[in-house]
Amino acid sequence: MGTDTQLRIPNDVTEINQYAFSGCSGLTSVTIPDGVTSIGDNAFFGCSGLTTITIPDSVTSIGDFAFYGCSGLISVVIPDSVTSIGDHAFYRCSGLTSITIPDSVTSIGDSAFDGCRGLTSITIPDSVTSIGSSTFSFCSGLTSVIIPDSVTSIGSRAFSACSGLTSITIPDSVTSIGDSAFGSCSGLTSITIPDSVTSIGPNAFSGCSGLTSITIPDSVTSIGGSAFYNCSGLTSVIIPDGVTSIGSQTFYNCTGLTSVTIPDSVTSIGGLAFYNCTLTSITFEGTRAQWAAIEKENLWLYNNGTYTVHCTDGDSK
Missing domain, CATH: 3.80.10.10 (Ribonuclease Inhibitor)
Structure with missing residues (x-):
């Protein structure tokens, strides 16, 4: 009718x-x-x-x-x-x-x-427990998102290419951040990852070129490859004690990155992990012997400039 x-x-x-x-x-x-x-x-x-x-x-x-x-x-x-x-x-x-x-x-x-x-804005209700794959991807006008405490996982590409987002607070209930969850959120300048998160997926923050600082909590044990790929605004990163491997291209083309702290729990560093960075200082929270024992893939570091590795018992190369 x-x-x-x-x-x-x-x-x-x-x-x-x-x-x-x-x-x-x-x-x-x-x-x-x-x-x-x-x-x-x-x-x-x-x-x-x-x-x-x-x-x-x-x-x-x-x-x-x-x-x-x-x-x-x-x-x-x-x-x-x-x-x-x-x-x-x-x-x-x-x-x-x-x-x-x-x-x-x-x-x-x-x-x-x-x-x-x-x-431009979205409020996810308390009744929702997970944000699925690509749920809000390419919402380029989105400037504000409220994620409730009920959410435990943020799916792959959930907010990818939301270039208008400048900040986001992830609640304490979230345990995992999926692949490319915030990939290409170029306007993102800060993000708080809570202590509840144990894994950061591959490409989770890749292309977040406006990101100037990020705190990775001690609860994180796994950081996926290319997780911070092309985050050119990052200047320093502290990798928490529970992490055992730094994946391939994790900090690839982080051209502003000058310092990184790596715990003695790390046993391997993937290829191109720190490719095209400007590192001047690597702080390793272990001995020179432990540093030498880390399995480092070819071109794990392709650096613009010279750098020093500071170990607990002196400097290394």
């Missing part, structure tokens, strides 16, 4: 099926009646002209790809009845400037808001 551009779904409808309005690019507004309980996968896929939609309190789930590519959509209010937002649900809704995620939501799918570059 309605015009060619405006749709009012009849009151006796209880479910919007998969692909129901997929590709209806001329559709500008949709009113969904109170009886509808679910919005199916791909239901409004590619409805690029859609600017407004009213989701009633009866809806409990928003399916995968439900509003994929609805680039004209400006704002969405998700009602308290919704418990899950599917994978790619609002993928590339580039015009979306605001969205309210209610406390009822326990699951936000992978890439749910990927490419929503108009979003």
